[in-house]
Amino acid sequence: METIYLLFIVLLAAFLGFELIRKVPATLHTPLMSGSNAISGITLVGALVSSGSDNSTLTTILGTAAVTLASINVIGGYLVTDRMLSMFKKKDSN
Amino acid sequence: MTIETLINLAYVIAAGLFIFGLKLLSHPSTARKGNSVSAIGMFVAVVVTLLDQQIISYHYIFIGILIGGLYGAWKARSVQMTQMPEMVSLFNGFGGAASLLLGWATVNGMDTSSTTYNQVFVFLTVLLTLLIGGITFSGSIVAWGKLSGKLSSKAFIFTGLRELSILHLVAMVAVGYLFVTQPSNEIWLYCIIALGLSFGLWATISIGGADMPVVIALLNSYSGIAASAAGLAVGNTILIVTGLLVGASGLILTNIMCKAMNRSLMNVLLSGFAKPIEQGEVITGEIKVLSPQDAFYVLEAAQAVLVVPGYGMAVAQAQHAVRELHTLLEENGCTVDYAIHAVAGRMPGHMNVLLAEADVPYDQLYEMDDVNPRMENYDVVIVIGANDVVNPAAKEMKGSPIYGMPVIEAHRAKTVFVLKRSANAGFAGVDNPLFFKDNTRMILGDAKETINGLIREFGD
Numbered sequence: 236m237e238t239i240y241l242l243f244i245v246l247l248a249a250f251l252g253f254e255l256i257r258k259v260p261a262t263l264h265t266p267l268m269s270g271s272n273a274i275s276g277i278t279l280v281g282a283l284v285s286s287g288s289d290n291s292t293l294t295t296i297l298g299t300a301a302v303t304l305a306s307i308n309v310i311g312g313y314l315v316t317d318r319m320l321s322m323f324k325k326k327d328s329n
Numbered sequence: 330m331t332i333e334t335l336i337n338l339a340y341v342i343a344a345g346l347f348i349f350g351l352k353l354l355s356h357p358s359t360a361r362k363g364n365s366v367s368a369i370g371m372f373v374a375v376v377v378t379l380l381d382q383q384i385i386s387y388h389y390i391f392i393g394i395l396i397g398g399l400y401g402a403w404k405a406r407s408v409q410m411t412q413m414p415e416m417v418s419l420f421n422g423f424g425g426a427a428s429l430l431l432g433w434a435t436v437n438g439m440d441t442s443s444t445t446y447n448q449v450f451v452f453l454t455v456l457l458t459l460l461i462g463g464i465t466f467s468g469s470i471v472a473w474g475k476l477s478g479k480l481s482s483k484a485f486i487f488t489g490l491r492e493l494s495i496l497h498l499v500a501m502v503a504v505g506y507l508f509v510t511q512p513s514n515e516i517w518l519y520c521i522i523a524l525g526l527s528f529g530l531w532a533t534i535s536i537g538g539a540d541m542p543v544v545i546a547l548l549n550s551y552s553g554i555a556a557s558a559a560g561l562a563v564g565n566t567i568l569i570v571t572g573l574l575v576g577a578s579g580l581i582l583t584n585i586m587c588k589a590m591n592r593s594l595m596n597v598l599l600s601g602f603a604k605p606i607e608q609g610e611v612i613t614g615e616i617k618v619l620s621p622q623d624a625f626y627v628l629e630a631a632q633a634v635l636v637v638p639g640y641g642m643a644v645a646q647a648q649h650a651v652r653e654l655h656t657l658l659e660e661n662g663c664t665v666d667y668a669i670h671a672v673a674g675r676m677p678g679h680m681n682v683l684l685a686e687a688d689v690p691y692d693q694l695y696e697m698d699d700v701n702p703r704m705e706n707y708d709v710v711i712v713i714g715a716n717d718v719v720n721p722a723a724k725e726m727k728g729s730p731i732y733g734m735p736v737i738e739a740h741r742a743k744t745v746f747v748l749k750r751s752a753n754a755g756f757a758g759v760d761n762p763l764f765f766k767d768n769t770r771m772i773l774g775d776a777k778e779t780i781n782g783l784i785r786e787f788g789d
Contacts, residue, residue: 238450241561241569248557248570252577255348258355261671262691264582264678265413267354268549270364271575272420274347277371278427278556278572280378281563285434286389287381297434299389304427306397307404308420309375313368314405315416319682320361326690 266319273312279305332380339377340567346370347571357691374567410686411643414675418473418545424552425465428559429522432458435562436518452509454561456521460501461555463525464532469548471533472541476675482538490535497528532598542676543586543597550579582677589671591723591734619770621779624746625786631708634658635700636667637737638684640674641714641749647777648687651713654780655689657787666693666707668700668737670718697737704741712739712747712763713776720761745769748776 259267282305286298347370353363379390408416432455439451474480501524508517536544553575560568587594628634636655642648655665667684674680681694704710712719719739722729739745740763747769763769772779 244566244569248573249577252574255351256578256581261678261696262681262694263360265676265682268417271549271578274571275424275552275556275575277568278431278559280374281431281559281565281568283378283390287386294434294438295389297430299393301427301430302390302393303397304423306394307401307423309371310398311401311405314402316364320364322685323357323691326692
């Protein structure tokens, strides 16, 4: 039953994603992609459990490496997106 | 309330923040807030996961976050806007690799002695994670190398490439079956990882530099799908949901890029296998060269100017000079608009960011479909470092390789200035009949020098 429940989430999230992203204007597509980099760093959450659980050495190494890579994405992704978006200005505001 | 319920509740809140953040990204005025909202969502998800009782060894986690965070922050501050495609590509790769490692860690930490129904599901999803994560990682590293000039941007093609790819796909199915049915045999795990990495390498190396925007968008999508598959494997709902949001985003961008080039995704991915198309017609005519002084007289009298930038503008670092000219034109009572083709630049939306960096307001940037219907109203169209996106051959010449591609119809304006280093073909190697039109004037030389020359004329 749990498998079915997970597949349900997959279906709904996919549709939600398409509806949300379709509304992002072309002018913001680069920040959208770097922001996506940051969001896909959510793997960090899974990696935290792997590297932090009391498992074998290999699991800890793999988990820690995953934490490192995902952290690059999360922190680098959000910061660079913010840097880019701060440049977008309307005509009268400057 | 148990700690697990609490964690899951926090995940729901985090997912809500991600979704709301993306919703705010639908307009430039709210986008920055949206990014912060999304970051708060990430913070909530991470902190709550750290509270999980399962997590014992905090020190490894902190070392990982510290190293990754410092590198990420340094990269985010130091990257130049022209290098954004490389950075996004590299980060796609990191995302793929993180999912790959997480999938590996998951099967490594599992008790593989009993085969239950659930275990088959876990191994199937781990299989997907390893394959997609591996393809994303190696593919992104190749794309990064091509974009940063560390690898040749040319498509690397050799005989037997098609057979090699088919062999990979067949092997993936066969080894995948063995991996799921014989989970205790580690050899299949390593085979799957090797196959994914190898396939990503060959699939990307055979694609040329001009198609990289499509490839980055697609790999962006894969990095999300890999995270989502990893989420299915470890049974974590927040990974599934957010991974799919990213997956959907990448797919939509891929589709937009393909449409803008009038090509199918298959055509882009398999372009390495296609024969080069013969040029059907020969363009005849004369190129009319104009000096910056004469160009100034035309611009001084113009009421409406449209700038069509291409990647050449970024290469020449001319965007700040363009912005200066823009101000002078506006002071002269002229309106200045920008037309940005979806495939201008090296990634979706790249040109918009470069112009935003040069202080061009975003409400003066228009998409192709906005400017084409009113092209006749522009007195002067200035084409800077763009070629294929203004090529009328896409409409007029059936034999042209870019025939059918939607283009900015600059040739319909009253006058067209083309700023170009020389009168050669563009990035795609296609001749451009625009250069030979009666209303076209070529201003040859470095784009930045030319614009600065025009600015000096305004000063006099």
